[in-house]
Each structure stands twice: as C-alpha cells, then as structure tokens.
Amino acid sequence: MREYTERIREAAKRLLSEQRVDTVIGFRRGTVPFMNEPFLVKSVDQVDQLYWDSNCGINLANYLPKRTDRVAVVAKGCDSRNIVVHLLENQIKRDQLYILGAPCRGMVDKRRMMADLKGKEPLHAEENGKEIKVSGRGFQVTFDRQTYLQSNCAICTHRNPVVYDELLGDPVEEQQGVDRYPDVRRIEAMSVDERWRYFQELIAPCIRCYACRNACPLCYCPTCFVDESRPQWVGKTIDPTDTLTFHFLRAYHVAGRCTDCGSCERACPVGIEVRKFTKKLEKEVKELYGYEAGVTPDQRPPLDTFKPGDPEPFIK
Template identity: 70%
Template sequence: MHAYTEKIREAAQRLLAEKKVDGVIGFRMGTIPMISEPVFIRHADQVNQLVWNGFCGVNLANYLVKRKDRVAIVAKGCDSRNIVLQLQENQIRRDQMVILGAPCQGMVDRRKVWAFLKGRDPLQATEDGASLRVSGRDFDEVLDRQAFLQDNCRICTHRNPVIYDELLGDPVPEQTGVDRYEDVRRVEAMGFEERWRYFEDLIASCIRCYACRNACPMCYCPTCFVDESRPQWVGKTLDPTDTRTFHLLRAFHMAGRCTDCGACERACPMAIPVRQFTKKLEKDIKELYGYEAGVVPEGRPPLDTYRPDDPQDFIK
C-alpha cells in the first residue's frame, strides 16, 4: 500500500467526521489493472475505498467547476495548478475546498505498458519504488517505472502541489535540466507545407468524440463553440476542415491556461498526441510573458490583463 493511501483515508475520515466537508474527491481501485478511477466519498464508512498509486492519472480538478458544496480533493502538482486557474477564473471559491496535496513521482502510461506486452493480457500491476511489476496468466514482467511514465510526466517540472491545506508527504525533488519543448522546436523548424501536413496527419484519425475537451479541467463553457447552432461555427460531420477547426480553436482557448496535465491525451481513444497543439502555445506564452499557468496563485494570467509594454513582436 502506498504511504499516501493511509494518509488520504485518515484525512477523509477526520474531515467527514468533523463535518468540515460534504465529500471527498479521490481515487479508488479500478476494475481493470493500471486504472484507478475517480470517486466521490460522502460518508466516513466509505473511506477505505480511497487509494493512491501511479495509476491516478485523471485530473480531479475536472470535478470542481461550479460546485456548490464544500469538498476535500486530492491534488497532484498539475491538479493543483488547475485549481489555481479555476480560482482565478472564479469557477470555485477557496473556502469551498480542503486541498490534500500529493507530491507526485509521475503517472504510469497504461498504453505504453500494453504496447510492451504485445497482446498479453495483464491481470495485475503493482509498484515497488522505481519498479513496475505486471503479471498475467503466463508472464511476470518487472519494468523500469520511469520508462513507462506518461509523456507529460517525463518532462514535468512542477511535481509538487503549488497550493494545498495538508501535504500528504515530503516534497519530491523537482526535475531539472528538462527540455520541455524539443518536439515543439522540431515542428517549428519545418517549412510551411511540411508543418501543415504534419498537423493534418496528426489529427487524421480524430473521430470528434470530444473526449479531450470533456477531460480538460479548463473546458467548462456552458456551451462549447462546437455545439453552437446560432451561429454554427463547426459542422457536425468528420469533414477534415471541421476537425481542424475544433483542434486549432480549442488550443487557442487554452493559451496561457494549459498546465500540461495530459488529461486530453489520456482520454483520447485514438491516442492522438493533442498536446502538440497546446505545448506550442505554452512555449509562446512562457517566452513572451515569462508565465507558466497555475504556478503563481496571486495575480492574473497574461492574456487576462493589459500592459502598455506587452510584447507585440508578432504584429507585422
């Protein structure tokens, strides 16, 4: 059992018993290996369902927007940054939350493990420090956990929560010397036609299920632009122009707001690396304004403010 599991259960038991919260948003074991699923605990006798492990990749901040009750929530580094943004955008109040901060060593990418297994069916997956043990009916593999992390976790530089009420463990060392934008620069170096083909190929398999949008903690518009009918901005078919419009406009809506939590890629049933869109804008915001989304609770995001000395080099 992970050390955080006992601490989460103890905190949930205490907060519910003292009626300081109406519920606790956390994780419980999923029904298949390598998936821990979100759960909302309302009663103290349910806290033993709560767990923590390297399969808690879902961003729980997605369940906070427009809440009216008072909740406790388990928050990784990226979750906490989304909470900061939701506070800045008035989607929830700080006094509604008890944040249980979880310093994070990265989440396991189940798709990478499945690819390694080449069709073998995993029945159990457990972690032991730097190792990941996956077993089935006729195999027992011990893997290097670091090699099977989600791509966003491998380059994460904010593993510790930036905002919390209780910290579940000692802060973990932040990764240094990480090149977050190597892939972005590679695309930037392409010529126009090559870059256009790159993104056309990237989204060619998109089925417009909108799982990426639905999983994102910052996609909370009452009516998304793709669902508007008066006027209709995007068609309802799989026409490539409409698919392209969806991905490009959604990316621009995330400029200065994306924490690179990986929720979009994790949710995509077609395994499209949609972070290629948002990472480019993350890079631009950082270079133009020196800003990283959700890192500083005070103040306003750069695209939410005006300064006479705002960079305007992009205006020709």
C-alpha cells in the same frame, strides 16, 4: 506512491468526521489494469475505497467547478495548479476547498506499456515502489516506473502542489534542467507544408468523442463552440478540416491556462498526442509574457490582461 492511500483515507476520515468538509474527491481502485476511477466520498464508511497509485493521471480539478459544498480534494502538482486557475477564474472559492496535496513522482503511461506488451493483454498490474509488475495469460513482465512515465510527467517542473492545506507526504525533489520543448522545436523547424501534413496525420484517427475536451479542467464553458449552431463554427463530421478546427480552437481556448497535466492525452481513446497543440502555446506564453499557468494565485492569466509594451512584431 501507494503509501498515499493510507494517508488519504486517514485524512478523509478525519475531515469527514470532524465535519470540516462535506465530501472528499479522490480515486478508487480501477476494475482494469492501469486505470483508477475518480470517486466522490460522501460518508465515512466509503473512505476505505479511496486509493492511490501511479494510475491517477486524470485531473481531479475537473470535478470542482460549480460545486457548492465544502470539498476536500486530492491534488497532485498539476491538479493544484488547475485549482489555482479555477480560483482565478472564480470557478470555486478557496474557503470551500480543503486541498490534500500529493507530491508526485509522475503518473505512468498506460499506452506505452501496452505498446511494449505487443498485443499481450495485461490482466493484473501491481505497483511496488519503482516497479510495476504486469501479468496476463502466460506471461509476467516488470516495467520500470520511471521509464514509463507519461510524457508530460517526464518533463514536469511542478511536482509539488503549489497550494494545499496539508501534504500527504514529504515534498519531492523537483526535476532540474528539464528541456520542456524539444518536440515543439522539432515541429517549428519543419517547412509549413510538413507541419500541415504532420498535424493532419496527428489528428487523422480522431473520432470526435471530445474526451480530450471533457477531461480538461479548463473546459467548463456552458456551451462549447463545438455545440454552437447559429452560426455553426465547426462541422460535426469527421472531415479533416472540421476535426482540425476543433483541435485548433480547443488548444487555443486553453492558451495561458493549460498546466500540461496530460489529462487530455490520457483520456483520448485513439491515442492522439493532443498536447502537441497546447505545448506550442505554452512556450509562446512563457516567451512573450513570462507566464506559467497556475503557479501564482495573484497574477491574472495572460489573455485576461495586457501590458502597454507587449511585443507586436507581427503588426504593421
């Protein structure tokens, strides 16, 4: 994926000097292994800081709502789907945007590589095609990129951007025959008490930093329900009931809008698999309403519309 770096720089330079856009949103190289920093380019002399590799998992669509300038943005498949959601929800106008589509082979999961390093600290990481070479004090390891994909990337079925103004490379082959919901079915098969315990344990490490919420492009409400105080729906302590209320409602708020970009899970400092909440909703939305978020620019999100014959087996 490194080859995109040059393409992004070239496009940014061109768009800025031709005054097609005012700013470019991309990534610059991170200061620690497996991390890159979202970066706003305002002038041509900053263009060479733009960078791309397999650690660009943060969703750049998160930086678009309420922007007033003409902006170019680098978008992977999932980012582009979130741009579609933004367009549907009037968060930004299409003619403000210049989308640099990045056909994507998936981003790598920092946490799993760290786990396999078993406490050894990576000091340098270099990506080379299908391999990631990691080194630290007295060790060098090579990780296979494909094996260490983020769990959402491994089951991704929209690797190519769904909207774009230009592509940074040839479209990649979409993954076929992917089973997106084995984990959801595993949880569904549990008894209700097991499910309760499962989710209690899942969220136990939560420190209520709201990184999952804030890394999500869909969370742009002027006042989040968490911050409402009259009435206060969610207690602010780390009490398990309150933490579960937060995670439940956060997931529910993104129902039918979530593109499974994995930003929430990537951002979590304590490694909670928060997608366990959102994936069930994604499955339900697909089964009940045949809707996939951010794929079609002319179809309203499922909770923003209805059909007279919607299924209602649960209603007396």
